[in-house]
Amino acid sequence: MTLLAWGFDGLLLLGLLGLAWKALNSTDLFSAIALFIAFGLLMALVWVRLEAPDIALAEAAIGAGLSGALLLAALARLRGMEGNVTSNTGVEEAPNNIDARLVQWLSAILLLPVLFGLVYGVLSLPGNAVGLSAEINANLAASGVSNPVTAVLLNFRAYDTLLEVFVLLLALIAIWSMGSIQFNRSIETIGKTSLETTSSVLDTLVYLLVPVLMMVAAYLLWVGAHAPGGAFQAGSVLAAACVLLLLAGWPLHRLLTAMRLRLLAVAGPVVFVSMAAYSLIAEGALLQFPPEHAGTLILLLETVAALSIAVTLAALFSGGQGQHE
C-alpha cells in the first residue's frame, strides 16, 4: 500500500516539476499557457495528496480555472495588437543569441547556491512538525464552525481575511484606474462574429452549466462550515459562471451599470469593516464573534464576501470595462 502511495507521489512530483520546466521554457506562448493550466490542475492533485482538500478546491477553481482563463484572454488581447506587437503569436524565436545564452548560464550559476541554501535550510528542520493544530482543536468549539480551515480563516485570523478581501478590491480599483484598454472592443467581436456565430451548442452548454455552477457555489458556501469549502472557493466558482457567460457573449457589463457593479464589488469589504467595527464596540475586541452565534455571523460574512469575490474576479477577467468614463 505504501509502495503504491510512494509511487503515486513520486510520479505526481515528477509530472509537476516536468510541467513547470516545460511551461517556463516552451517555444511559443500558447503552449506555455496550456502547460501552465495543466500544471495548476496537477497542483490540485498534489494538494489532495497532502490532505488539504480546501486548498485543492481553491487551486482547482482559482489557480487552474480562472487564472487559465485570464491568461488565455490576455494572450488573445496581446495577439489582437497584431500589428505592432513584435514578439507575438507563433513560434517565438528561442533565445539563442549570445547574450541570452550568457544570461541563462549566469543566472543558473547564481541560483545554484540559493537552491542549496534553501534545501539545506529545509532539511535541517526537525523531524516532526511543530504546529498550532493543538490550539486550533482546543478552541474549535468556540469558533462557531467545525471545519478548522474555515475557523482559522474567518475567526482566529479573520483580520487576514479582512485585508485579503481588500486586496481583491484593490486589484479591481487598480485595473479600472488604468482605464479601459482601447482595443479590447475589437477583440470581443473577433470571438463572436468573424469566425463563429454564437453557436447553439455553446448556448446549451451555458444554459445547463451556469445553473449547476451556481448551485455548486451555494453548496460550497454552505458546506464550508463543517467540510472543505467556504467563501473563496464558492466565490471563485460563481466567478467561473460569470466568466462562462462573458465568454458566451452575454453583455454582462451592460446588464450591470458601473455603479451597481461597484456596489456589488464593495459589498464584501464594507460588511467586513462594519462587522469589525461593531464587534469592537459590542465585544471589546476587533472582529470578535460571540461564541453562541459566531456560526451565523461567519455564514453571513462568507455569503457577502463570496458575492463580492465573484463579481471582482469576473470584472478582473473582463478587465477594463465597467468604469464610469
Place this chain on the structure above:
Amino acid sequence: MIAVIDLFSVLLLIAGAVFFLAGTLGLLRFPDVYTRLHALTKADNVGLGLIIAGLALQAESWAVAGKLVLIWLLVLLAGASVSYLVANGALKRGIRPWKS
C-alpha cells in the same frame, strides 16, 4: 453476497482503466485533431462511467452514488460540447481532416 459486489466493482474498475488506456493511446497515436478529440472524449468518458459505476457499488449511501452519477453527467455534457466546439473551430481554422 458481499464478495459478488466487490467482484463486480473490480471488473468495472479494470474495464474503466482499459478504456482510459485506449483513450490515451488514441490521443497519442492518432494523426489529427479530430480523431484525437474523438478518442479522448469518447473513450475517457466511457472509462469514467465504468469507474464511477464501480465506485457507486462501493458507495455507502445513495446520496454519494447520486453525486457520482451527477459528476459523470457533467463530464459527459462538458466533454460533448467542448469536443464539438473544438472540432468546429478547427474546421473553420482550416485544419484539414487526415486522409490516409
Place this chain on the structure above:
Amino acid sequence: MLQAVIADSHWAIILILLPLAAAVLCFLYARAANIIGVMTLSALVLSVAALGWQIRETGVYHHAIGGWEAPLGIGLYADGLSLLMLTITAVAGLGISIYATSYFKQQDAARFWPLWLLLLASLNALYLSADIFNLYITLELVGLAAVALAALTGGRDALAGAMRYLLATLLGSLAYLLGVALLYHGFGSVDIAILATQAEPVPVLWVAFGLMGAGLALKMALVPLHFWLPATHASAAAPVSALLSALVIKGAFYILLRLWLEIFAPHSGGAETLLGLLGSAAVIWGSLQALRQTRLKLLIAYSTVAQLGYLFIAFPLSTMAGAAVWSAAGYLALSHALAKAAMFLAAGNLMRFGGHDRIADLDRVVQRLPLTAGAFALAGVSIIGLPPSGGFVGKWLLLEAALTQGRWELVVVIILGSLLAAAYVFKVLGRAFTQAPVCQKARAVPARMEWAALLLACGAILLGFLAPFILPLMDIGDPFSASGVQP
C-alpha cells in the same frame, strides 16, 4: 473626561479602519474624493497624536484581534517605533494630499484617492501588526497600491516603470513569504513576540533571514537591488513620486528593522557588517548617480537610494550603542520623509510651470517660483544635514556614535554622503542665480501646491528644534533594546 476618552479608545484600530472606509467611499462617490481624502488625512493626524498621547500615558498598546491570544490569533502592537512611522505616514501624507487636491484633474483625482487611501490604510496596518504573515498581506497591499499609483499617468515610461516595480515587489513578497514559511515551521508561530523567545541560531533561522532580508531589500531598493526605483519614481506623477519615496519604501525598512531587533539581532553572526557595507555603497553610489543626472526627478529618485543607505549604516553601529543609533536612524527616516516629499512636490511645481524637468534649462523657471525654490532649498538643507534641520540631528547622532566607536570608514561615508548631497542640491539651486530669458509658455502653478511643498520643507527644518520632544517618544516600550542589545 477627555483624558478618559482618549486613554481607552482604540486609536490604532481607527488608524486602520478609517482609511479603508474612506477608500470605499471615494471609490463609490468619486466627485467628493478630494474632500473625503483631506478630511480623512486630518482625522488620521489627530488619531496618531491621540495614540501617541495614549501610549505615553499607559505604555505600549497591545490588542489581540478577535479576542484570540498570540499563537492562534493576530496581535496589534504599537510602541515608540510604530508611533514614529505612523507619524511619518500621517504628516507627510497630509502634506501630499493637500498638494494632490489641486494637482489632479477631476478624472485623475477619482482614480488617485481610492488607491492612495488604500495605500495609507495598508501602511498603518503594517506599522501596527505583530504577526509576520499579516505583514506579508500588508506588504502585498502596499506593493499593489503603489504600482497602481505609479502607473496612473499612463505614459510609456510610467507603465514600464510600474511593470518593473510590480515584478520586483512580487518577487520580494514571495521571498519574504518563503522566509515566513521557514520561520513558522522552524519555531511554531508567526507572532513576532513568540518568535523572539523561540528563535535559536539554527540554519533555518539564517536561511529565513537571508530570504526575508533579500525580499525586503528588493522592496526598498537597497543598492544592488535598486534597479527599478529611479525609473519608477521619476516617471510617476509628482504627488505619487513623493508618496513612493517618502512613505512606501519605509514600510519595508520598518519590517526589516522590527524583525532584526526582535528576532535576528542576538544571533546575527556578522550580518550587520554586510548591511552596513550595502548601506555605505548605497550612500556613495546613489549620490554619485544623482550628481550625474540631467533630469530633476531622476536626481531626486537617486537621492532617495542614497539617503536610504544612511538608515543601513545604523546596523553595524547598533551592536555597541543600540538605542541611540536606532533613534538617530528613526529621526533620519522622519526628516527624510518630509524633505523628500517637499523635493518631489517642488519638482512637480517646476514641471507644471516649465513643462519639463531638464536641470540645464531650469534657470528660467526657478526664478519665477520663489516659494518652490525656497521649498527645494529648505528640503535640500535637511537632506544634506546642515544645522538646524532634522537631517542634521539624525546624521550628527550617527556621526557621534561612529566617532565614539572609532568606525572611521563609516565616518568618512557619512561625511562624503553629505558633501555629495550638497553637490547635487546646489547643482539644481545654482540655476536660481543665473540670469536667463523668461520662459514663454508658462502654466501658472496653484498657490496651494507651492505652499504644500514649502510647509513640508519647513517641517523638515522644524524637526531640528523638536528633537528633545520627539526622541524620547521613540523609546516608548523600548523597542530598540528589546533584543538584548545593551544600549
Place this chain on the structure above:
Amino acid sequence: MSSFSFALAGIGLFVLGLHALIVHAHLLRKILAINIMGSGVSLVLVALARRGGDALPDAVPHAMVITGIVVAVSATALALVLMLKLAAETGSATLPDDSPE
C-alpha cells in the same frame, strides 16, 4: 519522508520560477514564472506541516495558502492588464531596457 520530498519539490519550483523570471524577456512568461514561484512557496508551507507522520492536520498553513492563492490571482490580473497597457503603448510585450537617462 514524503512531506520533505514535497517541500523540496516546492523549493525546486521556487528556484525554477526565479530562473525563468530572470532569463525570459517576454512579460507573459515572467508572470507565469511568478505564479509558479507562488505555487512553490505554498507547497513548502503545507508540505512541512505534515512532517513526522500524520499528526493532527495543522489548518494554519492551509489558511495561509488559500490567502496566498487569492493574492496571486489579484496580482496576476493586475500584471496582465499592465502588460497589455505597456504593449499597447510601446508595441512590444517586453520591458524597454533603455533606462530613461
Place this chain on the structure above:
Amino acid sequence: MQLLFLAVALFLLCTLIAGMWRVLRGPTAADRMLAAQLFGTTAVAILLLLAETYDNPALRDVALVFALLAAVTAVAFVRRAWPEQVDDRSD
C-alpha cells in the same frame, strides 16, 4: 479493496502524464488545449478513486469543481485564445 483503488489511480496518473506528451508535441493549438479536456476526465477519475481510498468525501467536491472548471477553461480557449492562423498544418 483499497489496494485496487490506489493501483487504478496510479495507472490513471501514468496515462495522464503520457497524455501530457501530446500537449508538449501537439502541432496545432487545439491539441495543446486537449490537456484541459484530458484533465477533466482522468483527474476526476483519480480524485474519485482517492476519495474512496482515503474515505474523504471532500474529494468528491473537488472532482465536481474539476469537471466544471475544465469546461470553463476549454471554452475560454475556444472563444478567446485560439490563434487565427494555423501554426503549421497537420498532414
